[in-house]
Amino acid sequence: xxxxxxxxxxxxxxxxxxxxxxxxxxxxxxxxxxxxxxxxxxxxxxxxxxxxxxxxxxxxxxxxxxxxxxxxxxxxxxxx
Numbered sequence: 001x002x003x004x005x006x007x008x009x010x011x012x013x014x015x016x017x018x019x020x021x022x023x024x025x026x027x028x029x030x031x032x033x034x035x036x037x038x039x040x041x042x043x044x045x046x047x048x049x050x051x052x053x054x055x056x057x058x059x060x061x062x063x064x065x066x067x068x069x070x071x072x073x074x075x076x077x078x079x080x
Contacts, residue, residue: 004054004080009073016049017042017069029070046072054080 018024022036033043043066047058056079058066066072 004077006073006077009054009076009080010069012049012053013046013069013072013076016046020045027069029068029073031069032067033069034067050076056080 014024014027017027017036017038020038020042022038026036038046040063043063047063050056050058054076056076058075062075066075
């Protein structure tokens with residue numbers, strides 16, 4: 001059983017997005033990366049951060065399927 005919590009994943013994802021210039025006041029599970037002006041390079045960097053923090057590898061196909069913050073958190077939790 002994974003010891004990674006949803007709160008931990010959200011904190012890492014939110015911190016990364018904020019470092020990319022996203023507005024934290026807009027963070028919600030249904031918020032799209034497009035709405036936050038997060039591009040494919042930011043998502044590639046996010047996947048590296050997730051791998052370092054949680055040992056979860058997100059491949060290109062995974063990143064194409066992730067549209068919202070909720071999608072990202074769910075996928076990371078599923079694999080952590």
